[in-house]
Amino acid sequence: MGSLWAAFCWRLIHACLDVVYFFSAIRLRLLALCWAFPFFVQGEEACIQQILGERKRLPKTVAIVLDSEEARHGKDKVVVLLWWLKKVGVCHVSLYDMEGLMKTSQHVLEDNYSLSTNKAERVHFYHHKGRSKELIETDDKGLSKTNMSNLFCVTDKTGEAPDKHIMLVELLSLEDGKEAIVRAARHLCTSAQKMRVESLSEADLNESMIESGVGGPDPDLLIIFGAASCLFEFPPWRIRLTEILYFGSLKNLTAPSFVSLLNDFSKKTHRYGK
Amino acid sequence: MAMGKHFYYAYFLIKRLLAQLLASIAAVFTRLGLKVLASGPVPAHIAIIMDGNRRFASRSRIDKRSGHVLGYERLIQTLDSCLKLGVKIVTVYAFSIENFQRSPAEVSDLMELLQDKLDHLVSKEQLVRSYDVQVRILGDLSLLPKGVRESAERAMLATNNNKSTVLNVCIAYTSTHEIVQAIQKIMDERTQDQPHDKFITKEEIDRNLYTGLCPPPDILLRTSGETRLSNYLLWQCSNSYMCFCNALWPEFSFWHLSWMILKYQRAYPFLPRQQRPSF
Numbered sequence: 166m167g168s169l170w171a172a173f174c175w176r177l178i179h180a181c182l183d184v185v186y187f188f189s190a191i192r193l194r195l196l197a198l199c200w201a202f203p204f205f206v207q208g209e210e211a212c213i214q215q216i217l218g219e220r221k222r223l224p225k226t227v228a229i230v231l232d233s234e235e236a237r238h239g240k241d242k243v244v245v246l247l248w249w250l251k252k253v254g255v256c257h258v259s260l261y262d263m264e265g266l267m268k269t270s271q272h273v274l275e276d277n278y279s280l281s282t283n284k285a286e287r288v289h290f291y292h293h294k295g296r297s298k299e300l301i302e303t304d305d306k307g308l309s310k311t312n313m314s315n316l317f318c319v320t321d322k323t324g325e326a327p328d329k330h331i332m333l334v335e336l337l338s339l340e341d342g343k344e345a346i347v348r349a350a351r352h353l354c355t356s357a358q359k360m361r362v363e364s365l366s367e368a369d370l371n372e373s374m375i376e377s378g379v380g381g382p383d384p385d386l387l388i389i390f391g392a393a394s395c396l397f398e399f400p401p402w403r404i405r406l407t408e409i410l411y412f413g414s415l416k417n418l419t420a421p422s423f424v425s426l427l428n429d430f431s432k433k434t435h436r437y438g439k
Numbered sequence: 440m441a442m443g444k445h446f447y448y449a450y451f452l453i454k455r456l457l458a459q460l461l462a463s464i465a466a467v468f469t470r471l472g473l474k475v476l477a478s479g480p481v482p483a484h485i486a487i488i489m490d491g492n493r494r495f496a497s498r499s500r501i502d503k504r505s506g507h508v509l510g511y512e513r514l515i516q517t518l519d520s521c522l523k524l525g526v527k528i529v530t531v532y533a534f535s536i537e538n539f540q541r542s543p544a545e546v547s548d549l550m551e552l553l554q555d556k557l558d559h560l561v562s563k564e565q566l567v568r569s570y571d572v573q574v575r576i577l578g579d580l581s582l583l584p585k586g587v588r589e590s591a592e593r594a595m596l597a598t599n600n601n602k603s604t605v606l607n608v609c610i611a612y613t614s615t616h617e618i619v620q621a622i623q624k625i626m627d628e629r630t631q632d633q634p635h636d637k638f639i640t641k642e643e644i645d646r647n648l649y650t651g652l653c654p655p656p657d658i659l660l661r662t663s664g665e666t667r668l669s670n671y672l673l674w675q676c677s678n679s680y681m682c683f684c685n686a687l688w689p690e691f692s693f694w695h696l697s698w699m700i701l702k703y704q705r706a707y708p709f710l711p712r713q714q715r716p717s718f
Contacts, residue, residue: 175478
């Protein structure tokens with residue numbers, strides 16, 4: 166009898182929560198639809214310019230984690246998000262989904278990006294192909310095969326305006342996560358065995374990951390889009406100190422909500438253990 | 440004069456009785472609340488980053504050590520609620536390898552407190568006996584002072600035969616260090632002639648991590664509003680539900696815990712199904 170009442174109360178509490186979240190979802194969807202009108206394009210620009218003008222701490226490297234639904238149906242919105250990230254000065258984006266739908270749709274993303282923004286030469290999409298430590302060439306606009314580390318944050322070296330730099334978009338999937346660490350560990354142990362090294366360190370594994378072609382920058386900010394706040398096996402080695410923010414559905418992403426994410430990021434402080 | 444004294448005693452007696460009554464009502468509501476929550480999916484393993492003790496101390500104008508003591512008491516209360524709910528494993532982040540960068544006085548204070556509380560946990564805490572809790576200390580114990588290391592070993596030995604529930608306490612721990620030590624262990628177990636690389640698999644690394652045969656956490660909770668993993672259980676929390684709570688750890692109450700469980704139950708159908716070694 167007691168457990169029947171408990172189950173009833175549980176269903177009642179969850180039903181109330183469902184109602185609250187339902188109305189909240191309607192509100193967010195209506196807002197997103199409003200912002201989709203051409204009338205609001207200038208408003209989008211104004212939002213982005215405002216946050217740039219405020220000189221807040223903004224991320225240079227961002228990771229985007231999409232669940233399967235978002236990866237399947239949200240490619241258009243992903244392209245818009247990449248454009249906004251470029252506007253605010255992000256140099257490197259890691260776009261991840263478990264099943265590798267972003268990887269297989271690389272050309273779709275490239276075409277959609279160049280159609281919608283007319284500035285394709287400033288964004289370079291790539292993904293890892295296992296053992297090579299060089300980038301995979303996907304266009305011939307001057308980005309020849311070169312080491313990863315030379316391409317991060319070109320703005321810092323040239324001093325150009327934020328949206329003039331080249332933004333790299335790295336496409337990741339499940340095989341770039343724990344499996345990549347396993348590949349790097351095998352490579353490390355084989356070289357340690359050959360050189361008779363007995364003790365391994367974190368720096369050795371880092372080096373081995375770059376040698377095996379699975380290294381990448383640690384993102385400053387990781388945004389999760391989907392029905393649940395979960396990393397879906399995003400490469401774990403890279404997210405030691407990454408700020409993780411859960412947004413919800415990509416369909417509800419608007420310029421003000423994107424700016425609100427960046428505002429949340431700018432308020433975070435790191436103590437690094439101290 | 441005598442009337443005043445009687446009035447004074449009566450006032451304090453009534454105040455004490457009221458406090459006891461409120462505490463009993465709160466305990467009844469907590470039990471009922473946990474029974475209601477247990478009607479839905481209950482996480483088998485919760486990982487907690489207990490952040491915010493020092494900020495709580497500075498906000499309440501007490502010293503940092505008292506903040507950590509309140510943090511320990513909050514841990515016991517939260518552990519009690521979790522075990523009543525039906526959670527089998529709780530893993531907490533007590534001290535990171537990076538925390539050694541703090542001032543020597545603070546580190547020494549923390550070490551003394553850890554030693555004291557580890558001994559207290561195993562010898563005096565009722566809940567270790569009531570819930571048959573196995574206490575495991577995870578981390579590089581060689582980095583700890585002798586006293587803390589011995590307390591940790593005593594705690595693990597004293598509760599080694601407890602098999603119902605597990606409390607993992609991460610001390611001198613970082614996840615990247617843990618992954619490298621797992622790879623090192625796999626490498627050391629092979630002989631010179633055997634090629635190391637074939638033996639390194641995801642499952643082998645899982646087995647050789649400090650968390651060993653524990654199933655991966657279902658929920659990762661961090662208090663105090665921070666939204667980072669800070670090098671905690673990076674490998675194990677790949678598919679966990681991430682819950683970031685704004686309350687400082689000493690303020691984390693039954694209501695915060697209930698809200699976390701309700702959110703987890705709402706997200707449950709959308710979370711990846713994790714492989715569960717039997718526990």
